[in-house]
Amino acid sequence: MLRDIKKHKTQFISIFLMAFLGVFVFTGVGGEALGLEANVNQFYEDTNLADGWIYSPYLNDLFVEQVYLLGATTQMERQVVVDSEAVIKNEPDVTLHFVENNTISKFYLVEGEPLDINDSNGVWLDKSFADANGFKVGDNISFEFEGYKINKVIRGVGYSPEYVYHASTYSVLPDFKKIGFAYLSYEAFPSDTVPYNVLNVKFKGSPDTFNEILDYRLDGYYITFLERSQHSSVSLFSDQISLHKMMADVFPMVFIAVSMLILLTTMTRIITHQRNQIGILKANGFKNSTIIWHYLSYGFWLVLIGSVLGLILGPMILPKFIYSIMDSMFILPSWNYAWSMNFIYMAVLMVLMSVVVSYFSVKVISDEKPSQSIKPRAPKVSSTGIIERLKIWRKLSFNVRWNYRDAKRNKFRALMTIIGVLGCVALLTCAFGLHDSVNDLMVWEFNKTSHYETEMIIDDGASQSSIDEVASDVNGDEIMKDVIEIESNSTKKAGNLLVLDGTDLVTPTDSDMNEIKIKDDEISISQKMADMLDVKVGDTIKWHMMDSNKWIESKIDRIHADPNSQGLIMSKEKLQDLDLNYTPTTIVTNEPVDKNYSAIKSFSSMEYRMEGWQNMILAAWVLIYVLIIFASFLSVVVLYNLGLLSFIEIEREIATLKVLGFKTDTLRRLLLTQNLWFSTIGFVLGIPLGYYILKTMWASAGDSYYVVPKISLTNFLLTAIITFSLSIIVNLMFSRKIKKLDMVESLKNGE
Numbered sequence: 101m102l103r104d105i106k107k108h109k110t111q112f113i114s115i116f117l118m119a120f121l122g123v124f125v126f127t128g129v130g131g132e133a134l135g136l137e138a139n140v141n142q143f144y145e146d147t148n149l150a151d152g153w154i155y156s157p158y159l160n161d162l163f164v165e166q167v168y169l170l171g172a173t174t175q176m177e178r179q180v181v182v183d184s185e186a187v188i189k190n191e192p193d194v195t196l197h198f199v200e201n202n203t204i205s206k207f208y209l210v211e212g213e214p215l216d217i218n219d220s221n222g223v224w225l226d227k228s229f230a231d232a233n234g235f236k237v238g239d240n241i242s243f244e245f246e247g248y249k250i251n252k253v254i255r256g257v258g259y260s261p262e263y264v265y266h267a268s269t270y271s272v273l274p275d276f277k278k279i280g281f282a283y284l285s286y287e288a289f290p291s292d293t294v295p296y297n298v299l300n301v302k303f304k305g306s307p308d309t310f311n312e313i314l315d316y317r318l319d320g321y322y323i324t325f326l327e328r329s330q331h332s333s334v335s336l337f338s339d340q341i342s343l344h345k346m347m348a349d350v351f352p353m354v355f356i357a358v359s360m361l362i363l364l365t366t367m368t369r370i371i372t373h374q375r376n377q378i379g380i381l382k383a384n385g386f387k388n389s390t391i392i393w394h395y396l397s398y399g400f401w402l403v404l405i406g407s408v409l410g411l412i413l414g415p416m417i418l419p420k421f422i423y424s425i426m427d428s429m430f431i432l433p434s435w436n437y438a439w440s441m442n443f444i445y446m447a448v449l450m451v452l453m454s455v456v457v458s459y460f461s462v463k464v465i466s467d468e469k470p471s472q473s474i475k476p477r478a479p480k481v482s483s484t485g486i487i488e489r490l491k492i493w494r495k496l497s498f499n500v501r502w503n504y505r506d507a508k509r510n511k512f513r514a515l516m517t518i519i520g521v522l523g524c525v526a527l528l529t530c531a532f533g534l535h536d537s538v539n540d541l542m543v544w545e546f547n548k549t550s551h552y553e554t555e556m557i558i559d560d561g562a563s564q565s566s567i568d569e570v571a572s573d574v575n576g577d578e579i580m581k582d583v584i585e586i587e588s589n590s591t592k593k594a595g596n597l598l599v600l601d602g603t604d605l606v607t608p609t610d611s612d613m614n615e616i617k618i619k620d621d622e623i624s625i626s627q628k629m630a631d632m633l634d635v636k637v638g639d640t641i642k643w644h645m646m647d648s649n650k651w652i653e654s655k656i657d658r659i660h661a662d663p664n665s666q667g668l669i670m671s672k673e674k675l676q677d678l679d680l681n682y683t684p685t686t687i688v689t690n691e692p693v694d695k696n697y698s699a700i701k702s703f704s705s706m707e708y709r710m711e712g713w714q715n716m717i718l719a720a721w722v723l724i725y726v727l728i729i730f731a732s733f734l735s736v737v738v739l740y741n742l743g744l745l746s747f748i749e750i751e752r753e754i755a756t757l758k759v760l761g762f763k764t765d766t767l768r769r770l771l772l773t774q775n776l777w778f779s780t781i782g783f784v785l786g787i788p789l790g791y792y793i794l795k796t797m798w799a800s801a802g803d804s805y806y807v808v809p810k811i812s813l814t815n816f817l818l819t820a821i822i823t824f825s826l827s828i829i830v831n832l833m834f835s836r837k838i839k840k841l842d843m844v845e846s847l848k849n850g851e
Contacts, residue, residue, distance in 0.1 A: 123410030128418030156322035184245035212256025222255035229280025379474025521782025529790025562699035576689030577603035595667030622657035
C-alpha cells in the first residue's frame with residue numbers, strides 16, 4: 101500500500117486534500133453559522149427577549165389587564181421608549197428605555213452595578229456607545245428629549261437583545277459615536293405620569309394567532325404589534341445566519357462528491373494496473389477477503405486522516421476569521437463556534453463512502469478466477485450503432501470516429517469525466533454568481549437607485565421653512581422615509597415607505613435595474629414584499645405607519661425592485677390624497693456638504709454609505725472568495741485525475757496507433773478532441789445546474805435583500821476559460837507521456 105501511494109502520490113494527495121477540504125469547509129462554515137445561531141439564541145434566552153412588542157398610547161392598567169386576559173399572554177412589561185440626544189459635542193442619538201421592572205428584553209450587564217428599578221438617578225449605557233465616546237462607569241451624562249433635560253450617573257454598561265444590530269438612519273454600518281441606547285428605571289422619568297408607549301409581551305402559540313386574538317379584543321386601542329421575527333435587529337441577524345448556512349450546506353457537498361469521484365477513478369486505475377498482480381496473489385493462495393481488505397485500506401486511511409484533520413481544523417480556523425470581521429457590525433456578548441454531531445456524521449460518511457467506492461473498484465477482479473485475473477482484461481467490443489450505419493459516418497475524420505467509438509466502449513469513464521467537469525463548472529458558476537450578485541447589490545443601490553452625493557437627516561423638531569431653506573442652500577430635494585406595516589391575506593410584514601416629491605436623485609427600478617416611472621396617482625410595491633405577501637398588480641393591500649393606527653387600503657398599481665428597501669413607493673400627492681401628512685425626513689443633494697445646519701440632525705456622504713455597505717457584506721465576500729479559490733483548485737484536481745485515468749485506459753490503443761505510424765501530434769489531437777468533447781458537455785450541463793443552485797441559495801437568504809441571481813458575461817467567460825484551459829493543459833501534460841510511451845511493454849501487457 102505504501103509503495104503504491106508513493107508511486108501514485110499525486111492522485112492520493114488529491115484524495116486526501118479533497119476529503120480534508122470537504123470536511124474543513126463543511127465544519128468551518130457550518131460551525132460558524134451554527135455558532136452565530138447558538139450565540140444569539142443564548143443571548144436572547146439569557147435576556148428573555150420579548151416575543152412581540154405592542155405599540156400603543158393607551159398603555160394604562162386596564163389595557164395591560166386586557167392583554168393578560170387574552171389567554172395566550174404569559175408575561176408583560178411596559179416601557180417608555182423615546183429618542184433623545186446626548187448632551188455632548190457631536191450630539192449623538194440615544195434611544196432611552198424607561199423600564200417598569202426589567203424582566204423582558206433585559207439589559208445585559210458587562211460592567212458596573214445591576215439595573216436597579218428603584219434608582220432614579222442612574223443610567224445603564226450601551227457599552228459600544230460608551231467605548232466610542234469615552235464614557236465609563238461613574239461618569240455623568242445628560243440627555244435631551246421632548247422638552248426635557250435629564251442628568252444621570254452611569255451605573256453600568258452592557259448590551260441589549262434588541263440591539264444586536266443597531267440600525268442607523270444614515271448608514272447600514274452602525275457608528276457608535278453617533279448612535280446608542282440606554283436603560284433607566286421608570287422612576288427616572290422626569291414627570292409624575294409615566295407615558296408608557298411600548299408593551300413587551302411573552303406569549304404561548306404562534307405570533308399570527310396572538311395577533312388575531314389581539315385584534316379581536318383590542319383593535320383600535322393599539323398602533324401596531326411587532327412580532328420578534330419582524331424586529332429589525334432580529335430580522336437582519338437572522339438573514340445573516342441564513343446567508344452563511346446556505347453556503348455551508350451547498351458547497352461542501354460538491355467537494356465531497358467530487359472527492360469520491362477522484363477516489364473511484366484512482367482506485368480503478370490502480371486496480372486495472374495491478375490486475376495480473378492480483379491474479380498472482382490469488383494463485384499463491386491469498387483469499388478474496390484479504391485482497392479486498394488490502395485495497396479498501398488505500399482510500400480508508402487517506403480519507404480518514406483528511407476527514408479527521410478537517411474536523412479539527414475547520415471549526416478552529418474559519419469561525420474565528422469570519423467573526424473577527426462581523427463583530428464590528430453586530431454586538432454579541434460572546435462569539436464562539438458551535439459543534440454539531442452532523443460534523444462527525446459527515447466525516448464518518450466520507451470514510452464509509454471511501455470504503456464503498458474502493459470495494460466496488462476491486463470487487464469485479466477479486467471475483468474472477470486466478471487464470472482470468474492473471475491476464476489483462478479482454479478489450480471491450482462495441483457493436484455498430486445507428487450513427488455508424490449512416491452515410492455521413494464515412495465522411496467524418498478518423499479523429500472523430502476513433503473518439504466516438506472509444507467513448508462508446510468506455511461509457512463509464514466518459515460519464516465520470518462529464519460528471520466531474522459538470523460538478524466543477526457548477527461550483528465555479530455558483531461561486532462567481534455569488535460574487536456578481538453581491539457586487540450588483542452595491543452597484544444597484546449606489547449607482548442605479550441613488551444618484552446623490554450627500555444624504556441629510558432632518559431633525560424631528562425642524563420647521564418646514566428651515567427645511568426648505570436648507571434644501572435650497574444645498575440645491576437638494578426633500579423626501580420622506582418611514583416605517584410601515586403591510587397586510588394581505590392575514591400576512592403582515594414590516595416594511596419601508598418612500599415618498600418622493602419630484603426628485604430625480606432617487607430612481608425606482610425594475611428587476612433588471614432599468615428605471616421605471618411611478619405616476620403621481622400610483623402606489624408601487626417592491627418585488628420582494630410582493631413575493632412575501634403573495635400579491636400582484638391590481639391586488640389590494642392594507643398598511644399603516646408604525647406610529648399610527650390608521651389603516652389605509654390601497655390598490656397596487658406597479659411593482660418595482662429594490663435591493664435593500666422592501667415596502668411601498670408613492671408620490672407626495674398620492675400620500676396627501678390618502679389623507680396622510682407629508683413630513684420630509686431626508687434631504688438628498690448632488691453636492692458635498694460640510695456645513696452644519698440646525699435643522700439637520702446628521703448627514704453622510706456617498707463614500708461613507710458605500711463603506712458601511714461594504715463592511716456589512718465583508719464576511720460574505722470573504723466566504724465567496726474562499727469558495728472561488730477552492731472551486732478553481734477543485735477543477736485542477738478533477739481534470740488532471742480524470743485525464744490521467746483516460747490516458748491509462750487507452751494506453752494500449754495509443755501504443756498500437758504509434759506502431760501503425762501515427763505521429764505524436766496526431767495522437768495528442770486525438771486525446772485533446774476527447775477532452776474537449778467531455779469538457780463541453782460538462783460545461784453546458786454545469787452552467788444551468790450552477791445557476792439553479794445559486795437561485796436556490798439566494799431564495800433562502802432571508803427577507804431583507806432582494807437579489808436577482810446572475811453571472812456576468814466576464815465571469816461566464818472566465819468559467820469557460822478555466823474549464824477549457826485546464827482541459828488543454830492536462831492534454832499537453834500527457835503529450836510527454838505519449839512521447840515516452842514504451843510501446844513494447846504496453847503491447848506485451850495485452851498478451
